[in-house]
Amino acid sequence: MEELTLDTLIARIKDKDEKVRTAAWQGAGKVGPDALKPLAAVAKDGELEVSRAANRAMWQIVRYTGRPGAESEKKATVEALLDLLGDDQQPLQLRRDIVWMLSEIIDDAAIDPAGAARYLENPDLREDIRAGLQRVGGPNAVAALKAGLEAAADDFKPSIACGLRALGVDVPNVPCLKLKPTKQTSVKPVGRS
Amino acid sequence: MHRTLPRRTFLAASIGGGALPYLLPEGILAAPGKPGAGQRITVAHIGVGGMGSAHLANMKEFRSQGAVNIAAVCDVDEKRLRGAAASAGPGVMPYRDYRYILERKDVDAVIIATPDHWHAVQCVHACESGKHVYVEKPASVTIAEGKAMVAAARKHNRVVQVGSQARSAKPAHDACTYIRNGMLGTVRKVTCWHDPCPTGGAAPDCPPPSGLDWDLWLGPLRWRPYNPGYGPGTFRWIMESGGGQIRDRGAHVMSIIVWCLDADRQTPVAVHATGSPPAKGLWDCPPRMRVEYTFANPDWQLIWEQPGEARGPGGFGMVFHGDKDTLVVCRDGTRIDAEPKARHFKVPAGGVTVYRMDKYADYNMNHKEDFFQAIKSGKRPCMDIEIGHRVATLCNLGNLSYVLGRKFRWVGQKQEVVGDDQANRLLARPQRHPYHL
Numbered sequence: 001m002e003e004l005t006l007d008t009l010i011a012r013i014k015d016k017d018e019k020v021r022t023a024a025w026q027g028a029g030k031v032g033p034d035a036l037k038p039l040a041a042v043a044k045d046g047e048l049e050v051s052r053a054a055n056r057a058m059w060q061i062v063r064y065t066g067r068p069g070a071e072s073e074k075k076a077t078v079e080a081l082l083d084l085l086g087d088d089q090q091p092l093q094l095r096r097d098i099v100w101m102l103s104e105i106i107d108d109a110a111i112d113p114a115g116a117a118r119y120l121e122n123p124d125l126r127e128d129i130r131a132g133l134q135r136v137g138g139p140n141a142v143a144a145l146k147a148g149l150e151a152a153a154d155d156f157k158p159s160i161a162c163g164l165r166a167l168g169v170d171v172p173n174v175p176c177l178k179l180k181p182t183k184q185t186s187v188k189p190v191g192r193s
Numbered sequence: 194m195h196r197t198l199p200r201r202t203f204l205a206a207s208i209g210g211g212a213l214p215y216l217l218p219e220g221i222l223a224a225p226g227k228p229g230a231g232q233r234i235t236v237a238h239i240g241v242g243g244m245g246s247a248h249l250a251n252m253k254e255f256r257s258q259g260a261v262n263i264a265a266v267c268d269v270d271e272k273r274l275r276g277a278a279a280s281a282g283p284g285v286m287p288y289r290d291y292r293y294i295l296e297r298k299d300v301d302a303v304i305i306a307t308p309d310h311w312h313a314v315q316c317v318h319a320c321e322s323g324k325h326v327y328v329e330k331p332a333s334v335t336i337a338e339g340k341a342m343v344a345a346a347r348k349h350n351r352v353v354q355v356g357s358q359a360r361s362a363k364p365a366h367d368a369c370t371y372i373r374n375g376m377l378g379t380v381r382k383v384t385c386w387h388d389p390c391p392t393g394g395a396a397p398d399c400p401p402p403s404g405l406d407w408d409l410w411l412g413p414l415r416w417r418p419y420n421p422g423y424g425p426g427t428f429r430w431i432m433e434s435g436g437g438q439i440r441d442r443g444a445h446v447m448s449i450i451v452w453c454l455d456a457d458r459q460t461p462v463a464v465h466a467t468g469s470p471p472a473k474g475l476w477d478c479p480p481r482m483r484v485e486y487t488f489a490n491p492d493w494q495l496i497w498e499q500p501g502e503a504r505g506p507g508g509f510g511m512v513f514h515g516d517k518d519t520l521v522v523c524r525d526g527t528r529i530d531a532e533p534k535a536r537h538f539k540v541p542a543g544g545v546t547v548y549r550m551d552k553y554a555d556y557n558m559n560h561k562e563d564f565f566q567a568i569k570s571g572k573r574p575c576m577d578i579e580i581g582h583r584v585a586t587l588c589n590l591g592n593l594s595y596v597l598g599r600k601f602r603w604v605g606q607k608q609e610v611v612g613d614d615q616a617n618r619l620l621a622r623p624q625r626h627p628y629h630l
Contacts, residue, residue, distance in 0.1 A: 018472040026470065029598070048397055049473045056470075056477075063597050066615035093417075100415065104618050128415060131623035159626035166623065166630070177627040179318060181292035183409060187274045191283045 004031050010038050013053050014045070021053040028057035029064025033077040036061060040084050043094055055097065066105040078106050085119075092124050099128040108138025113147055116140075120148030126156060134163035142167055149174070234565055235301045237265035239291045239315055241277035242425055244329055244356070245306035249277060251557055252304070260565065264300050267291045270425060271404035289406060291315060295322035302568065305329060306356075308425075310434045311412050313338030316353060316578075317630050320345035325352040325568050327561065331444040331588055332581035334436060336608055337621035339582035339589075341630050346578045354564040354574040355581025357448040361563055362556035364530045366549040368513075368522045369453045371535035373545045377515025382494045383450050386501030387509040390430055390437045390482075394422025394475030413624035422475040430476035432592060433622075437478030438499055440588040442509055448576070448584045449522065449529070450495060450511060456488070457580045460605025461495075461587065463487040466594035468499075484591035497591060548575065593619055 004012070004027045012024035028035060035057065042054035062081075065073040084090055085098045111133070119129040130148070133141040142164065149160045149171070161174035238249055245268070255261040263281050267288040268274040278287040288294055294303060295318055302325040305315050313333045319326045326346075332355050333339035346353040359365040372380065401407040401419035410424065411417070414433060421427070429435035451457050464486055468479030479499070486495040504512050510523025522531045530536075540546055550563040560576070567574035586608070593616060594601060602611040610616040624630060 022470060022472045048395075052473070052475075060598075063615070067597070067599060068613050096415070104615050127625060131415065131625070134623040135618060135621065162626050162629050163623065178629055179292055179295060179322065180627070181290040181296065183290040183406060185271065185274060185287055185289035187271055187278055187287040187289075189283070189286050190278055190281075 003027070006031055006035050006038065009035055009057070010042060013039065013042055013057055014050050018049065021049065025053045025057035025060055028060040031061070032073060033061060033065060033080040036077065036080040036084065040090060040094060044091060055094070058097070059101065062101045062104060074105050075110075078102065078110055081106075095125060096128045099125065099132045103132035103135040106136060108136050108140045111136065111138075111140040111144060113140050113143035116144035117147035117151065120144070120156075120160065121151060126152075127159060130159050130163045134166055137167050142169060145169075232569075233260060233262050234568060235262040235264050235299050237267065237294045237297070237300045237303050238263070238277065238281075239267045239294065239303050239305045240307035240311070240329075241266050241268045241273050242270070242306065245273075245304070246277065246280070247557065248304045248306055248327075248561075249280060251555075251561055253281070254558065255561065255565075264297065265294050267294055269406040269409040273425075289409065292318070295319060295324065300324060302327065302352075302564075307412075308410075308428045308434055309334050309436065309440065310414050310428075311628075313342050314413050314624060314628055314630055316342045317345040320349040320351040320353065323349065323351070325564075326578075327354045327356065327564050328578075328581075329356040330448070330581065331436070331440045331585040332578060333585050334434070334440070334589065335620060335622050336586055336589060338630070339585050340608060343579050343582050352564065352567045352574055353578035353581075354560070354567065355576045355578060355584075356560065357445055357576045357581065357584065358556050358560035359445055359449050359529055360452055360575050361550045361559035362529060363549070363551075364528065364536065365449045365452070365522065366547060367535045367538065368449070368520060368531035369547050370540060370545070371531070371538045372453045372513055372515075372520065373455060373547055374538070374540060376518065376534075376538065377513055377520055378517030379491075380454055380493060380513050380515045382496070382514040383454070383511055384496045384501065384514065385443075385446055385450075385498060385509070385511045386503045387438050387442060387446070387497070387499050389480035389499045390471075390476070390478040392430075392471040392474050392476055392480055394420065394427065394430065395473065396421050396475075409628075411625070412628040415625055420475055427476075430478050432477050432596065435478070436588065436592050437482075438509075439482065439484065439497055439591050440585070443497060443588045443591070444584055445529075446497075446509065446511055447495070447587045448580075450513075451580075451584065451587075453513065453522075454493070456493075457583065459488055459491075460583065461486040461590070461603050462489045462605075463600065463602050464590045464594045465600035466591050468595045478592075479595060482591075482595060484594065486587060486591070495587075550575065 009031045012020050015021050039054045039058050043051050045051045065077040081098050081102050120126050133144050145160055145164050157174045158177045161171040164171050252263050263285050265286045266277040266281050274287050303319045305328040312328050316326050316328045398418035398420045407419045423431050466484040468482035482499040484497040504521045505523035507524025513520045550559040552562050553559050563575045601613050601616055
């Protein structure tokens with residue numbers, strides 16, 4: 001596969017030809033984390049398939065730089081993603097994707113428990129943040145979840161508690177809701193109106 | 194020694210005639226050839242779409258034989274639910290939320306035919322609630338989920354049968370018997386061919402159709418807006434849910450392969466996938482794909498290809514390459530079939546016989562009969578969850594290698610990838626609250 005530069009990657013991601021776009025996002029890994037911010041900008045494009053190609057290119061960078069032996073590339077990718085996550089001007093769905101991208105490659109040591117706990121207060125991101133911390137699962141992630149539990153609204157405590165329990169932490173004062181049915185149907189059994 | 198009679202038996206014995214039988218629910222009293230209520234298994238259906246409707250049809254047949262009660266049907270799509278309730282008939286309660294079913298003490302077993310991303314969570318919840326489980330294949334969408342299913346089945350001593358019903362079908366059994374009796378010699382390679390994954394999902398996100406509970410359909414998956422390309426019937430082509438052909442039909446094909454080679458307990462040591470992604474659309478499973486699985490001790494290779502080289506009709510199949518001969522097993526019309534040499538093979542004296550439930554002509558009925566007999570006997574069913582998990586693991590590892598764009602080594606004993614932290618992170622995927630393990 002032809003090696004791309006940042007400029008050719010961005011140009012080809014916006015190409016009208018789907019084959020050109022696909023080849024471009026597949027080659028994004030080697031362009032590396034410098035492309036993440038420009039790709040995030042393209043991902044806001046009004047043309048759905050262009051936006052999708054840009055998003056896939058971001059994922060490709062995450063998967064490529066997450067490979068064994070690429071520690072410095074991975075670190076740079078994590079830094080770029082954290083910057084994007086912290087930018088509340090970025091579209092919400094993209095920020096959620098970024099949380100999941102980080103969950104694949106961020107080292108527990110790179111998690112700031114207090115900072116992550118603050119994200120747990122963001123109603124639009126909190127569930128994805130909880131899941132991401134749960135996936136990372138090291139001491140800093142656990143500390144973030146514990147701090148988040150303290151500050152969380154009552155309706156969100158069960159979610160954080162589920163994350164902590166999945167990591168082996170006992171949370172006795174918050175109920176587990178997983179088996180509690182909540183949704184009724186309007187469909188009646190046969191023979192009843 | 195006097196034996197205390199179970200309550201229902203006591204009631205049956207004390208009825209003298211007249212009006213009393215009308216106070217008892219139908220089926221309490223045994224009749225010749227028809228088990229009494231004490232021997233019926235009470236089942237409930239979770240997911241009554243495509244495969245779910247087929248399972249319901251089977252259960253209605255079992256019900257007509259007096260073998261089961263159907264207590265409930267459940268679906269997050271009100272239209273499907275209404276249809277299933279009508280089909281199941283009086284006395285069957287419809288639900289949207291499967292957790293109501295799990296609360297019921299009268300339900301012995303659940304039949305789970307929801308989209309793949311729900312299988313593990315519902316199976317584990319069912320086991321935790323004391324229910325036996327028949328769960329559609331693939332067992333799970335991540336390695337961690339599969340492990341949790343096995344753990345739940347064992348901890349709660351529940352029978353969990355995975356719906357790889359070819360193990361209850363004569364043609365696959367013929368192939369298995371033929372191969373296990375050495376007719377191919379030593380098999381060092383199995384190659385598969387399969388139609389490519391379709392491409393599509395071009396529409397933008399939009400509100401869900403009325404009557405579909407999108408939150409409950411998504412369940413354990415992370416939140417996303419509804420899209421007609423990602424929902425009932427189309428989830429199959431989304432990696433995080435359906436996982437494409439390799440996890441759909443692949444689960445059947447790989448189950449047959451490891452059964453035939455008596456390799457249920459063997460795990461690969463290396464997995465290498467390559468593939469080409471779709472050029473556009475929401476569907477992200479690769480139309481074309483090649484996965485090489487390397488096994489050691491005994492050494493053999495499994496190669497999955499989309500499309501691969503077709504050696505028969507019907508869109509998919511497998512070829513067992515032995516040092517003495519080969520055998521093709523493929524779809525012939527609507528079912529799997531093996532070559533005539535396998536179909537007509539008779540096990541010689543002292544040869545290897547392979548178990549298969551053979552009570553019915555319909556292998557779907559056989560697979561469920563095996564499940565029911567496991568419940569009654571306490572033995573493991575023929576496609577026990579541990580085997581189902583191992584088969585799903587093959588499918589999931591193939592997709593993992595494709596997604597990461599790299600080969601990896603696998604340690605089956607530990608169920609982990611060697612030296613690849615990102616790959617190991619992807620063996621699990623935290624579920625969305627409250628739809629979690």
